[in-house]
Amino acid sequence: MSVAPLTPVLTQGWDHERSWTLDAYGEYAALRSALGQAPDDVIATVKDSGLRGRGGAGFPTGMKWGFIPQDPSQPGGDKPHYLVVNADESEPGTCKDIPLMMASPHVLIEGVAITCHAIRAKKAFIYVRGEVLHVIRRLQAAVEEAYAAGFLGADVFGSGIDVDVVVHAGAGAYICGEETALLDSLEGRRGQPRLRPPFPAVAGLYAAPTVINNVESIASVPCIVENGAEWFASMGTEKSKGMTIYSLSGHVKRPGQYEAPLGITLRELLDLSGGMREGSELKFWTPGGSSTPILTAEHLDVPLDYEGVSGAGSMLGTKALQLFDQTTSVVRCVLRWTEFYKHESCGKCTPCREGTWWLVQTLERLEAGKGTEGDIELLLDQCDNILGRAFCALGDGATSPITSAIEHFRDEFEAGMHTPAWDLFPYEASTAWKGATA
Structure with a gap:
């Protein structure tokens, strides 16, 4: 498939003046469109798009939403539903969610509202790592703007649907990036992973059905609703569809965030970032943060999608590409x-x-x-x-x-x-x- 080297969608407005404000973002058109559809139709659209979780595991997002029990006769079906956004970005080298929330918090909030409608939840929590106070304040300000505009709260757009969003500051523990430890922390307990089953889809937050998604996963939902599943699936590869944010850091000339279709190679990303620093040769790199097996210069042409990186013996993870040259032990x-x-x-x-x-x-x-x-x-x-x-x-x-x-x-x-x-x-x-x- 022939695609452009970069596909700015989530990052398109990052350089706009005061991009984090509602005036710069727009009128939540995707949310208005989603509220005019049945919840199951929104889930079907996300399934058809091929969106996979952007937090590391790559599990199909629409499928995860579909696990939430809707029939009162099912276990947990008679309880309230919750959405929890995992914004506890703590993996060494991972740095995509924080700039997204700083530059465009409303795309995340609109995604939260659409997701709540899809899974029939009235309450959502955005769990942010406590050290990034500037991000928490920006998110809180954006949530206040959305409430004031009528995009959150009771009877959104006159649809009869209620959506409440809480921005929660975590206590600064890496383990809270693990979804069940995050739930324990959110409930006021020490952040430690839970034994599964039961799974969060049946007994998550407050022992009620819960969907837990990464920031980038939820932020990708508005563009799918607005442009359609086929548009999203036209980017990426056969099994890894869409665009995503790659984070380049280390011994490169221009470290930063590069939004590109899944399946781009590190060689192509290096060309876009100006290459290695002067006098440097690539020695080893991580494809998805420090918890993924390292790769070497031999893997420069491995497609950076879930299947390609797995075939090379590593994991795509959070797409945190840390590059190290010959001077590094x-x-x-x-x-x-x-x-x-x-x-x-x-x-x-x-x-x-x-x-x-x-x-x-x-x-x-x-x-x-x-x-x-x-x-x-x-x-x-x-x-x-x-x-x-x-x-x-x-x-x-x-x-x-x-x-x-x-x-x-x-x-x-x-x-x-x-x-x-x-x-x-x-x-x-x-x-x-x-x-x-x-």
Whole structure:
């Protein structure tokens, strides 16, 4: 399929004057259109579009909405329905939702209102990580604008449909990005993952049927309703449809957000971003944040869609493309990520709580050039004892960069038996940003 390199839809108005205001955004035409349709028809449109969750897992959004029980005789069918937007963007390297909410909060709020109509919910919560106070304030101001204009609240557009939206500030824990831990936090408890089943679609927030979607997933809904499922499906690939926001960071000349069809390659994105910084060569990169297996320069032409990245042995995840050049120590990099996972482990299960601690101890030895014979095998054994045995995906994610790094750069781990990483890869070489532009 021949497509334009960039497809600005969600990002189209980011450079407009005061783009975050209702005056700049418009009159919620997609919401007006959706309220004139039956809820099941809106769900069908989203299903037909092929929209998949943009938070990491890539589960079909319309299908998730369809899991909500509507028949009172079904389990949970007689309870109120809720929508929860996961805006707890905490994955290292992931930085697409925060700029979206800052530049265009109304596209998210309109998407929330449409989704509430589709799943027959009257209440929605936008759960934002607590550290980004500026984002919380901007969202709250946008919600107030929408209420004042009659786009939220009672009897929206005279349709008889009520939609209330609450912006909730989280308490600053990475684990709350896991959807059931987010629900516990939203209910006022310590953020820890829940045992499933029951699944949130049946017993989620307040033990009632709940849909949990990522910011970008919900923000993509208005354009689908306005332009049609076929329009959205005309972008992307056969199984990964639509446009999405790729976040480029690291040793590139122009880091930032690049909205393009799913299936674009890193080589194409690098061309659009000016390439690697002066004197740099791509050494390794993450396709979807630090919890996805790393890839190398050999994978520059892998289609950046769910199937293509999976076929290369990694995951598309949050599309956080962190690029590292030849000055970066792989051992040091995965150690920093692992320190993060150790710190952010909620402590509920032994494999993650204890396993991440032991991973850090072993990696610290190798970074300092004090590794011992068998440390690499020990790392792989520790990862094997965590993978598939942790209570949630945080434990699995902590192992991915380590096992993939050993696969691609085993020689650097072997060098950790005798030479410190800072001797092989001096800090100042990796942080010198010659030729970088804003």
